[in-house]
Amino acid sequence: MSRDAKKPAARQRSAPRRGEAREALMQAALELVATEANFSAISLRRIARQAGVVPTAFYRHFEDLDALGLTLIEDTFRSLRHILNDAALSSMPLKGLVRYSVELFAHYVRDNRLLFQFVVKERFAGTVAMREAIHNEIVLLTNALAADFARFDEFSHISQDDLRTIADLVVNTVITLSERILDVDPDNAEDDALMLRAEKQLRLIFMGVGRWESSRTERSHA
Amino acid sequence: MSRDAKKPAARQRSAPRRGEAREALMQAALELVATEANFSAISLRRIARQAGVVPTAFYRHFEDLDALGLTLIEDTFRSLRHILNDAALSSMPLKGLVRYSVELFAHYVRDNRLLFQFVVKERFAGTVAMREAIHNEIVLLTNALAADFARFDEFSHISQDDLRTIADLVVNTVITLSERILDVDPDNAEDDALMLRAEKQLRLIFMGVGRWESSRTERSHA
DNA sequence: GGCGTAAGTCAACACTTGTTCACAAGCGAT
DNA sequence: ATCGCTTGTGAACAAGTGTTGACTTACGCC
Numbered sequence: 001m002s003r004d005a006k007k008p009a010a011r012q013r014s015a016p017r018r019g020e021a022r023e024a025l026m027q028a029a030l031e032l033v034a035t036e037a038n039f040s041a042i043s044l045r046r047i048a049r050q051a052g053v054v055p056t057a058f059y060r061h062f063e064d065l066d067a068l069g070l071t072l073i074e075d076t077f078r079s080l081r082h083i084l085n086d087a088a089l090s091s092m093p094l095k096g097l098v099r100y101s102v103e104l105f106a107h108y109v110r111d112n113r114l115l116f117q118f119v120v121k122e123r124f125a126g127t128v129a130m131r132e133a134i135h136n137e138i139v140l141l142t143n144a145l146a147a148d149f150a151r152f153d154e155f156s157h158i159s160q161d162d163l164r165t166i167a168d169l170v171v172n173t174v175i176t177l178s179e180r181i182l183d184v185d186p187d188n189a190e191d192d193a194l195m196l197r198a199e200k201q202l203r204l205i206f207m208g209v210g211r212w213e214s215s216r217t218e219r220s221h222a
Numbered sequence: 223m224s225r226d227a228k229k230p231a232a233r234q235r236s237a238p239r240r241g242e243a244r245e246a247l248m249q250a251a252l253e254l255v256a257t258e259a260n261f262s263a264i265s266l267r268r269i270a271r272q273a274g275v276v277p278t279a280f281y282r283h284f285e286d287l288d289a290l291g292l293t294l295i296e297d298t299f300r301s302l303r304h305i306l307n308d309a310a311l312s313s314m315p316l317k318g319l320v321r322y323s324v325e326l327f328a329h330y331v332r333d334n335r336l337l338f339q340f341v342v343k344e345r346f347a348g349t350v351a352m353r354e355a356i357h358n359e360i361v362l363l364t365n366a367l368a369a370d371f372a373r374f375d376e377f378s379h380i381s382q383d384d385l386r387t388i389a390d391l392v393v394n395t396v397i398t399l400s401e402r403i404l405d406v407d408p409d410n411a412e413d414d415a416l417m418l419r420a421e422k423q424l425r426l427i428f429m430g431v432g433r434w435e436s437s438r439t440e441r442s443h444a
Numbered sequence: 445g446g447c448g449t450a451a452g453t454c455a456a457c458a459c460t461t462g463t464t465c466a467c468a469a470g471c472g473a474t
Numbered sequence: 475a476t477c478g479c480t481t482g483t484g485a486a487c488a489a490g491t492g493t494t495g496a497c498t499t500a501c502g503c504c
Contacts, residue, residue, distance in 0.1 A: 021451075038347035040263035043491060053452080059493080060451055124401065125260035125347030162422070169423045172398050173391065179346065200384070201391045208430030243481075265461060275482085281463080282481055 022061040024051040026075075029068055030114040038121045039069055039130075069122065069130050076115045077137040083108055084144075094152050098202045102177070106195050109178040110186070117182050142171045154206075159214035166209060173201050244283040246273040248297075251290055252336040260343045261291055261352075291344065291352050298337045299359040305330055306366075316374050320424045324399070328417050331400045332408070339404050364393045376428075381436035388431060395423050 028051035032042045044065055048055045062068045087104055109116050122130045146167035149155045155163060177198040184190045250273035254264045266287055270277045284290045309326055331338050344352045368389035371377045377385060399420040406412045 037262055037349075038260065040259055044493095045491065054454075055491095056454080056493080057452055065492095121347045124345070125343045127259075165419050165422050166426065168419065169395065169426065172394060176394050197387050197390065200387050204388065204391065204427060204430040204434055206430070207433040208426040208428070210433065211429045212426060266463095267461065276484075277462085278464090278484080279482055287462095 021051065021053050021057055024053060025058060025061060025068065026072060027051070029072065030118055033121060034114045034117045038125050039065075039118070040125070040127075066127055066129060069126065070133055072115065072118055073122070073130060073133045073137075076112070076119050077134075079112070079115075080108070081140075084141075094154055094206070098199055098206070102174070102195055102199050102202070105174055106177065106181055106191065109181050110191070113182065113186065116178060120179055120182060138171065138175070142167045145171060154209065157214060158209065158212060162212065162214045166205065169205055170202060173198060173205070243273065243275050243279055246275060247280060247283060247290065248294060249273070251294065252340055255343060256336045256339045260347050261287075261340070262347065262349075288349055288351060291348065292355060294337065294340055295344070295352060295355050295359075298334070298341050299356075301334070301337075302330070303362075306363075316376055316428070320421055320428070324396070324417055324421050324424070327396055328399065328403055328413065331403050332413070335404065335408065338400060342401050342404060360393065360397070364389045367393060376431065379436065380431065380434060384434065384436045388427070391427055392424060395420060395427070 025047060028047050029039070029042070032046060032050055033039050036042065044058055045055045047065075047068075048058050062071070083104075087101075092100065119134060123134050124131065126134070142164065146160075146163040149158075149163050149167060150160075155166075158166070177194060180194045181191055184194070247269060250269050251261070251264070254268060254272055255261050258264060266280055267277045269287075269290075270280050284293070305326075309323075314322065341356060345356050346353065348356070364386065368385040371380075371385050371389060372382075377388075380388070399416060402416045403413055406416070
């Protein structure tokens, strides 16, 4: 050490132990994106600084900033899929399922605030690779939901294609809900109003399903 | 022109005449955001270069990069409001209005591709000021739509509050449609499928409206 | 033990960045 | 013609950027 005249006051956390720099970098990126801007606006050096790590250490764990971002996205959805599987929603009656699902999802979003904030920001503003990754995961969720719908009698008169259209509408509504939950600050009780609105919208959609006729609209384009 | 000894090989367009640098800067920003990344990822200098203007000239027209972004957002929505007013949708019968509205909107989005691409990207990734501006404009649109709904007999049994909830769902669906239109490349005929799906979803929603019952306590202003 | 490899550090590089300042050019009004 | 104001220009600055290479430290494994 030549001189300790420099003042690394910006070091946010106690220097990470040997193997945990990777986690520290991911967490640092999430924190910066959440509190400052979007991913493309924060530099490699700032992430390293926030993680309490020297810039070059970054390359020991990620090839790129892109690689970091993609890892974060993968983690988010891996964890989300896990949650949704455990919930086993398709074994519930349709009645009451809406409220339960909305609450489950909202709770999960709040618990993983930083991760979801990251995904929401990068869904449209991120790199092509990131945008595609997110898009693909959402398509997967939509397909799974459509498959779940098929198990209910209430959807027996709906064509495969229309099931996907409906699932798509539902997914979009839920995504919008989470975007809004992330927009109000965490200890604001306003969330309930947001959830109530989303619930209403979903119930409205399912009411429409009762009157929907697939056969008519399907191939009438002769 | 004093001397042409300088070789600005990067100059993208013929040097703008005296007063039109401001427009050139806005257009340049739109182009860069559309083809490269999001707004916070492109520098003042790059915008100036793309506009065929020296960096310092930027300050003659905008205080900030932020100011440029806000101007672009304002322009987008000013123009959009204008279009929607001209359309006078509320004077049409509900029947067929869905298809017409969707087509009108989709057409408009395609015509202003760069502007909308900008707004979509900055809606969540932008500065606080930008995000708020966009959010406020969307709230305005939602309110206007709810007010339009109130004019139709089909909505007479719906409470004021529920009207807004429904309008919100509709607006979100249309926003999602435009996001998707912007994601496929311009000369791809895939747009029709996207529009068809959105149409279906909107018709589904309006079917639900037929069965919807606002609780008596809510129907204060009936 | 000692060796190999992964993880962390430091200094240095060639650039790009935002912003400033002083100055020149255009142009309408007096 | 000359003032005043807007618009455009070039040089310069300090600060921050990604990435490199060579070096040290730690740890698991034989």
